[in-house]
Amino acid sequence: MGWRSVNPRLIDRVRSCNEQPVNLEGKYVLYWMISNRRLNYNASLEYAAEMAKQHEVPLLVLEEISTSHRFANDRICTFMIQGMLDNIRTFREHNIRFIPWVETPLSGPSGKLHELSQDAVMVVTDDFPTYFPLKAVKYASKSIHRRMVAVDSNGVFPMSWTDRIYTTAHSFRRFVHQRFVECLETWPRANPIPKHHSLWMEDEDYLQLSSQWKFNVTPFEWLWRASEPGSSGRNALSTIDIDHSVPPVPRARGGRDTAVRMLREFLANRLYRYADDRNEVTKPATSGLSPWFHFGHISTIEVVQRILDMGGWDPETIQMDRKGAREGWWNLERSTESFLDQIITWRELGFNNAFHSPEHNKYESLPGWAKTTLMEHASDERVQYTLTQIEQADTHDDIWNAAQRQLVRDGIIHNYLRMLWGKRILEWAPTPQIAADWMIELNDRYALDGRDPNSYTGIFWVLGRHDRAWGPERAIFGKIRYMSSANTQRKFNIKPYLQEYKN
Numbered sequence: 001m002g003w004r005s006v007n008p009r010l011i012d013r014v015r016s017c018n019e020q021p022v023n024l025e026g027k028y029v030l031y032w033m034i035s036n037r038r039l040n041y042n043a044s045l046e047y048a049a050e051m052a053k054q055h056e057v058p059l060l061v062l063e064e065i066s067t068s069h070r071f072a073n074d075r076i077c078t079f080m081i082q083g084m085l086d087n088i089r090t091f092r093e094h095n096i097r098f099i100p101w102v103e104t105p106l107s108g109p110s111g112k113l114h115e116l117s118q119d120a121v122m123v124v125t126d127d128f129p130t131y132f133p134l135k136a137v138k139y140a141s142k143s144i145h146r147r148m149v150a151v152d153s154n155g156v157f158p159m160s161w162t163d164r165i166y167t168t169a170h171s172f173r174r175f176v177h178q179r180f181v182e183c184l185e186t187w188p189r190a191n192p193i194p195k196h197h198s199l200w201m202e203d204e205d206y207l208q209l210s211s212q213w214k215f216n217v218t219p220f221e222w223l224w225r226a227s228e229p230g231s232s233g234r235n236a237l238s239t240i241d242i243d244h245s246v247p248p249v250p251r252a253r254g255g256r257d258t259a260v261r262m263l264r265e266f267l268a269n270r271l272y273r274y275a276d277d278r279n280e281v282t283k284p285a286t287s288g289l290s291p292w293f294h295f296g297h298i299s300t301i302e303v304v305q306r307i308l309d310m311g312g313w314d315p316e317t318i319q320m321d322r323k324g325a326r327e328g329w330w331n332l333e334r335s336t337e338s339f340l341d342q343i344i345t346w347r348e349l350g351f352n353n354a355f356h357s358p359e360h361n362k363y364e365s366l367p368g369w370a371k372t373t374l375m376e377h378a379s380d381e382r383v384q385y386t387l388t389q390i391e392q393a394d395t396h397d398d399i400w401n402a403a404q405r406q407l408v409r410d411g412i413i414h415n416y417l418r419m420l421w422g423k424r425i426l427e428w429a430p431t432p433q434i435a436a437d438w439m440i441e442l443n444d445r446y447a448l449d450g451r452d453p454n455s456y457t458g459i460f461w462v463l464g465r466h467d468r469a470w471g472p473e474r475a476i477f478g479k480i481r482y483m484s485s486a487n488t489q490r491k492f493n494i495k496p497y498l499q500e501y502k503n
């Protein structure tokens with residue numbers, strides 16, 4: 001018995017983080033939830049529950065919202081707290097002890113993970129390949145004295161299945177097609193907590209344990225207030241040292257409940273038009289789910305499974321001669337295939353890059369041809385704006401200004417306009433390196449789905465990653481794919497969008 005004796009379904013998703021011993025005297029298994037913020041389709045939770053069962057101890061779940069990272073602000077904290085409230089209810093319904101913890105000056109000294117790990121058999125956490133969770137796991141695994149494992153519940157494929165960076169969507173799609181049927185075996189269960197279980201920690205034990213903690217569990221009443229996007233939320237959050245200049249987005253409520261409702265609406269009303277209307281600016285046929293994926297409030301596995309079930313998909317009907325092609329391999333309806341290509345190939349291409357390359361969010365990671373052409377045009381004359389002008393949507397381009405206002409106000413930009421948004425920043429920044437920095441700064445600060453592997457896929461796609469050289473060669477862009485606002489105006493009925501984000 002031990003951390004290695006795990007359900008073979010999950011083993012390829014489990015990574016050992018340190019060589020510390022399993023504590024056979026431990027009183028519980030601790031799941032430190034930092035990115036898969038959900039109960040359903042959560043491989044980390046399933047693994048932690050299995051370890052607790054094997055060691056005949058209860059399971060303790062600690063969901064942590066850290067506020068000491070570069071882009072911590074009201075917008076993302078509110079969204080995560082809303083999800084945390086859903087989790088409090090769900091875990092209670094499943095008889096699992098759940099400790100919500102938001103890092104605040106009132107919540108006591110940091111290091112609750114250290115405290116809780118002392119009495120734990122082992123610590124299980126989430127394996128997220130970028131930004132703060134990546135650093136937090138690295139740091140924690142070195143500083144705690146318990147066996148720690150990180151479990152990858154990011155996507156339909158275990159990240160460990162790739163042994164290299166895929167530089168093109170086409171090559172990664174071939175990998176997806178080659179191994180998709182096999183990867184079904186690695187999917188966590190819809191509900192990883194068995195109906196009748198003994199993972200609950202009894203009140204008496206819990207009271208005794210919590211009376212020794214030096215930190216205060218975040219009070220429910222504060223969480224409830226902080227989850228409100230209005231003034232009560234503002235007041236509650238004012239006690240935390242985060243950026244208060246980026247407000248919550250009232251129309252985007254975090255948590256599984258919202259995500260499930262949005263998924264239902266998307267499947268019923270928009271999926272069938274996805275192939276044709278995904279880029280439509282006014283009423284795009286998209287899911288709008290990327291913020292909920294980013295915070296782990298819903299799994300893409302759940303979405304893919306629902307879609308395959310709806311289409312009556314059968315692996316026997318795969319068109320093997322279409323391997324690597326954008327359409328045809330699944331033998332499903334065109335729009336369904338188009339959506340699966342985005343949510344699997346394009347999304348997991350970003351995770352593949354982040355997993356294999358610590359440079360994935362750096363300019364240096366661009367392909368050689370892109371860096372060369374950008375360098376050759378670095379001194380081309382250009383209209384220049386400052387970061388402040390750009391942030392304040394103070395440019396001569398109405399479409400661009402509207403997109404930037406959407407980002408600042410709604411925490412998202414429509415996908416097609418997001419590409420245009422990036423291309424114009426490349427055009428207006430003093431250098432391509434500064435353009436990359438500005439895109440990261442703005443996207444990670446304002447976008448609800450920012451700070452994600454796909455933030456960097458998108459931003460570096462603007463600069464040539466996962467793309468090819470295009471002609472004719474142009475000023476500033478060189479051989480990098482060009483996009484113009486004039487063309488966007490011709491392609492789409494942009495007036496309602498401009499009206500909505502006028503100022």
Ligand SMILES: Cc1cc2nc3c(=O)[nH]c(=O)nc-3n(C[C@H](O)[C@H](O)[C@H](O)COP(=O)(O)OP(=O)(O)OC[C@H]3O[C@@H](n4cnc5c(N)ncnc54)[C@H](O)[C@@H]3O)c2cc1C
Nearest residue numbers: 286287288289290342343346347415422449450454455458
């Ligand atoms: C400059 C720039 C920045 C971007 N920043 C982010 C970001 O911070 N976070 C983020 O998740 N995506 C980012 N993207 C990719 C893409 O714009 C969003 O994933 C998509 O618009 C999300 O909307 P949706 O959930 O309605 O997508 P849908 O069309 O409903 O697709 C479902 C899911 O598939 C994935 N997906 C769809 N399109 C892409 C794509 N082009 N690349 C990678 N995955 C995709 C996403 O997970 C998405 O939620 C960026 C793109 C660009 C050009």
